[in-house]
Amino acid sequence: MAPRILIAREAGACYGVERALEMVDGAAEGLGRVHTLGPLIHNPRVVADLAARGVSVVSSPEGARGDTLLLRTHGTSPDEEARARALCARVLDATCPFVKKAHVAAARLASEGYQVVVVGEAGHPEVEATLAHAPGAVVVGSADEARALPELRRVGVVVQTTARQALLAEVVGALVGRAEEVRVINTICEATSGHQEATDELAREADVMVVIGGRISANTTRLAEISAARCPRTHHVEGADELEASWFEGAQTIGITAGASTPASQIEAVRERVEELVGA
Ligand code: SF4
Incomplete structure (x- = not known):
């Protein structure tokens, strides 16, 4: 019998990340050259997609002189923000509230x-x-x-x-x-604790857990740690292409969760790939 595949009841992009992604989508449509100060969110796949659409990462406001600059969800120092406002044509603040x-x-x-x-x-x-x-x-x-x-x-x-x-x-x-x-x-943030509780709950009943999100993402790494404490067969991936069939051998229940910087499309891609690998 094919294993059950369950998604954590709270997983994936949180309010702050959704908000930042909407802001950058709006900016990419007609606000000239657009940059983000540091990676907009800690998800390398999303940052690569943005780069393909012409939104580049700069390490200081000086790199966005005269252009549109988005401040990342993690926030910036008052000094950097003041320099950005002095140097850039437009500053959009995507710092999570x-x-x-x-x-x-x-x-x-x-x-x-x-x-x-x-x-x-x-x-x-x-x-x-x-x-x-x-x-x-x-x-x-x-x-x-x-x-x-x-x-x-x-x-x-x-x-x-x-x-x-x-x-x-x-x-x-x-x-x-x-x-x-x-x-x-x-x-x-409550989104973080909600994701953590839902991961802990799911990892208790799963034989194998897949945690999706950037390896540099603090909240995703925390989810992987919480999951591994309950379910030793926990795998932290950044995308569906990293999944291996051998991980799921003999599993009856497979759990999937995702960090707060993981868009729903990445969760869906992983779920579909797991289904293919286990023949569900
Ligand atoms: S997890 Fe971070 S970015 Fe998301 S809502 Fe909470 S504080 Fe904001």
Whole structure:
């Protein structure tokens, strides 16, 4: 009997990614030369499709002088945005509103005199942009890193939108008792936690899991980790062409999930390819 193929009840492109893709579609239709500041989203297949339509990635606003520039979903620093607005003919802000909320919260906490701690992954563009909004802010990726911070008095915590709730709880637990005051603004995005819960649920019943999304995508990588903890036969792919028939041997239930930067068309392509490989 052919295996069941199930898609996670919450999977794929979130509000912020859909919004960014609509903005870039609109811009590509008649706004002259269009660029994105860094990859618009962390999905190399989507970025390659955009490049084929003439939308190129620039690493600084200077590369888009006189043209149209889209600011990526992960946000930018205030300095980069100011340079973009001074140099480019048009600036379209595709920063996800939930990321923006984290930036605004970090800036407000810093202005109120808190030492801002950003819980998340050092070097990630969203975290870097959040740090840039709050002078003196530091990034912390684990409870141990929080324990290693120098003396603290008033601490304001914000979180990378794709972080795990459990990580936030661990870090806050490590900070409480070390500082006089710990103020937490939980900026984890619900789309991310919804995807994580749905992946965990599906991975409990699946024999094999396929997780679709960019390998550089923090939220997709997190889904792959959550899935692998329940289902050791988890495979993280960027597209249908990476699937191998041997992965599905003996499987009765195959689960498919996708990160927040994965458009529905990529999920459908993977589902169709799995069906072909297992003869469903
Ligand atoms: S996962 Fe959440 S924060 Fe990130 S782009 Fe999507 S909606 Fe915005």
